[in-house]
Amino acid sequence: MPVAEIFMPENRLGAILGGASDPTSARLTKAAERRVDTLQSGLRLHVAGNMQIVRALARQSDETLLAESHALGDAAQAICEVAGAAGLYALGEAARGVFMMVAAHAAQGIWRPEALKVHMNAMIMIDAEPDPDEASGRHAVILEELQGLRTRIGIAR
């Protein structure tokens, strides 16, 4: 029978709990958000470069898509891990759907090119909107539909 040792270690993060002279978490959060905002133009360039890969693959056959699934997964991952921070939330979430579907193929053998292409075309459509804030209502509907599609193939929440 396995033996477990259970002990109470020092709480190493306890040191960050502050006193009256320390900043509030709201102030720290705002300061961090302002700093992330300064990265937006560079992050958007990074997203645009990876969107070129998505656009090119969206026009390919299902066989080519399968052969290039690593490249597609890498591009989708690169987009989803920064797009939200660049003010491109909907594009990032659609890209996350692509990344998770490609990962599900590698892990579970679930390969659904038609669902992938729907997601890729949704990404292209979202990316074409000149003002993501103005289009947020439409984007919410698109994301809901994509999530419904992923649910049907066992991937979405």
Place this chain on the structure above:
Amino acid sequence: MTATRLNPARAAILAVDDSPQAMEILSQILLGFGAAKAAKCHSARDAKRLLASETFNLAIIDDDMPGEDGYDLTHWVRLDPGGRNYTAPIIIATSNPARSRILKARDCGANAVITKPIIPAVLLQRMERMARINRPFVTSDTYRGPDRRFQNLPLPEGVSERRMDAIRLMEAPERELSQDEINALF
């Protein structure tokens, strides 16, 4: 949360991510938190060197890196009970919140998982929670990490029992988890 006062500048933080863009986002967040002295590594191999020689109050590790990934690195930190960072809090950052990967992070001994892109408020909330809650640490043949037996969450409002169809859906390994669902697993 807004009235809480914190000083992350007092913590030695290690950030590990192979993506320059994701690392830049995390670096700026940590700078905004006042943690100007955070150490940065772009691979698990470099991180191992630092973890072996320096003591950290927190490590934030990307899950998906070429070669040794974030799960391997977390597992390595938890291997040696005499290691400087054996019980250090570890947050895994992931772009793929599939249930199977969240459970893998938990089984490696991570203290929390957050989704990328990292959102300042989410990271700070997790840091504050870890700072406030003293969790026992388990060392056994099959698991080394924070004791997970401390959450006893009630059923969601309006739900009187867990239905088998809902349980089956919840347990699908590739199902995407929300940040709240991820938090509930740690």
